[in-house]
Amino acid sequence: MASKVLVVDDSAFMRNLLKQLLEGEHEVVGEAENGVEAVELYRELDPDVVTMDVVMPIRNGIEATSEIKSQDSGASVIMCTSVGQEEKMREAVEAGADGYITKPFQKPNVLQAIADVIQAEA
Numbered sequence: 001m002a003s004k005v006l007v008v009d010d011s012a013f014m015r016n017l018l019k020q021l022l023e024g025e026h027e028v029v030g031e032a033e034n035g036v037e038a039v040e041l042y043r044e045l046d047p048d049v050v051t052m053d054v055v056m057p058i059r060n061g062i063e064a065t066s067e068i069k070s071q072d073s074g075a076s077v078i079m080c081t082s083v084g085q086e087e088k089m090r091e092a093v094e095a096g097a098d099g100y101i102t103k104p105f106q107k108p109n110v111l112q113a114i115a116d117v118i119q120a121e122a
Contacts, residue, residue, distance in 0.1 A: 035059030
């Protein structure tokens with residue numbers, strides 16, 4: 001079953017890449033380029049899963065995840081991080097992230113991360 005995914009990344013290239021990887025498997029219902037937009041769009045679109053970049057302007061992914069989780073404890077957020085950002089990942093998990101994928105993204109890893117959080121909800 002296709003999930004509704006909100007893609008959050010300050011890089012248009014990364015958002016497009018994720019959209020391509022998800023195409024045919026999941027429905028991308030929205031895109032945000034910073035944490036403030038992410039929180040607003042989450043409220044509007046009520047996606048099943050959010051892919052959230054960690055490092056973004058205005059409000060980073062960790063702050064946005066924390067805010068989304070405080071509004072909806074059942075939210076599923078997958079953090080997107082670059083290799084070598086282990087400290088950031090620890091903070092993300094503390095903020096409530098349900099999983100993570102590392103850049104450069106590979107389709108099997110992305111789809112598996114989404115499948116894992118969807119199954120955890122069921």
